[in-house]
Amino acid sequence: MTTIKDIAQAVGVSCTTVSNVIHGRAGRVSAETIALINETIDKLGYVPNMSARSLVSSSSKVIGMISHLASNKKESFVEDPFHSAFIGSLERTLRENGYYLMVRTVETTSDLLAFLRNWNVDGLFCTGVFQDEFFDALSGLNIPIVLIDSYVTHPNMCNVGLEDYKGGYTATKYLIEKGHKNIAFASPSIRERGVVYERFLGFKDALAEANVPFHPEFVFEQELDVETTISLGKNLANRTDISAVFATADILAAGIISGLQQSGKKVPDDISVIGFDDINLCQLTFPQLTTIHQDAPLKGKLAVNFLIDQLENTPIKEREIILPIHLVERNSVKSIT
């Protein structure tokens, strides 16, 4: 393994000089020495030992992508296709800026703290954080943190999110405009101050605005796995009192459609479905899914930029970015006016 010392010896200078060149402190070194050193670095194939750097500088260039796993759930977050597009985007942007991505699932706050200290982690991405002990643990940290899709805020953190409320409102209003009044709301569990909660508020407000009564029994909360979503679709097939469904995730919508179809119902003729996210999958269902579009890769990129600005102490004007959503009209909603 080639070290700074090797370079120094080969060139005939001290480690300090080599280090200075590596860090671009050019003012202090003669042009010829710089050239020679750079040449030798190439020739000998020197790459910095990040562990050593990390040890001495208490900065590691390691960024953690943390998934806080509720201990009752078995799968880890990366298994969700929507998340994975996001991680891909994170990895690329981080890499282009000289950082490294560690993916880590934690169950407890002490898991998290241990991980951070293990590696001197420089910064963190977290998704779906709520107002709980886990958030409290994050608050106590003094590294940049970017929260994704979370409705908790803290002076030390940045947030990247979506117009969730507007999304819920827009989807619902669209259904109402198409003549629907008996609209089911399907989602994973609605947790206060969460993404789904905001969409739910938008849903209710759109109903209220149009003087459409809200029926609590039209709210269906359940897991997002395939079996559960399909069986929800089958249940809905028996509900003659419901003409449309707003599902807060496309995978949920797709499952519902599948369940409906398996029960002999036609979408959108018998029942309309609208989704949220606009993942690729939307275009593969039949009928193609009308949904609320969000730009996941952009979200990833912005999240990284947020983090990097903080890491490099670039003054940041805003601590929050809310990405716009918009409706994508395809074929899963029927007008019944």
Added chain:
Amino acid sequence: MTTIKDIAQAVGVSCTTVSNVIHGRAGRVSAETIALINETIDKLGYVPNMSARSLVSSSSKVIGMISHLASNKKESFVEDPFHSAFIGSLERTLRENGYYLMVRTVETTSDLLAFLRNWNVDGLFCTGVFQDEFFDALSGLNIPIVLIDSYVTHPNMCNVGLEDYKGGYTATKYLIEKGHKNIAFASPSIRERGVVYERFLGFKDALAEANVPFHPEFVFEQELDVETTISLGKNLANRTDISAVFATADILAAGIISGLQQSGKKVPDDISVIGFDDINLCQLTFPQLTTIHQDAPLKGKLAVNFLIDQLENTPIKEREIILPIHLVERNSVKSIT
């Protein structure tokens, strides 16, 4: 940050003793000292500094999940939903064994080598490796490497893969048994010694065995993105000479079905489709997709076990695991006998 030194001072022993206790070298330390040290470790919240460990021991507990990105492609691998389920499985099993997962995309072999030296990476997972310079670079490494879904082998590496040939054969034979003779083969580009190539061989052999002529013009190679797969489906809708399609990936099959349906064709009445992978999505298409099942989470787990066995010098009998596949019969293939 609590260090070994802090513990040593608090207890009134030397660093060496603390280190010995941490590493379970109990024989050399008195029981009371051990208890006291462990207590203090808990109280002071000590966690090891992995950078320091890595520096001195030239082992880092860092495992890289490498994606070799063909430089012409823009997206990074994690964006594929099938891969992501796999990564989730990797992360969990690694973590349970005290390792850390770094996700990294590399474009060139020197990118790879730099990354490995940056972090003293202990081991590697790579997917879709072919017989090329990248493989040569891997060959020269002296860390454990587990190749996923690759048909290149090397005495220093382990392989985890699938019965791809059998999968191709089984799918095709199934179609033939259902009376199909004019079968299209749809896949990403068929590269020698690749997964798709094996499935292709299975396809051809099944045809030959049944004395069904192979038509090179029934082979469709293209990208897996949604637009392309849908447009392939639309193309196939115009082909009255084809009665069934074997797609080597479910996302491809789903896109084809979508394209067919958009062109007014009925699946499986007008044309039958069979997929490969059995991702969740299969159950969400309508009709539900008949496909070749593989167990991605298991694959991830086995891959990790392979790597850990090598890392801990557990003698390994076999260097290769081929996971079984089986046909899952749903509703996308029609019998036309």
Added chain:
DNA sequence: TTGTAGGCGTTATCAG
């Protein structure tokens, strides 16, 4: 413009 020296947290060697 360049070099020397000390230390980051940990482990291993070797001596008590």
Added chain:
DNA sequence: CTGATAACGCCTACAA
């Protein structure tokens, strides 16, 4: 049973 001490590769005062 326990403790000094050197070393891993790098960075940064400070000195020359």
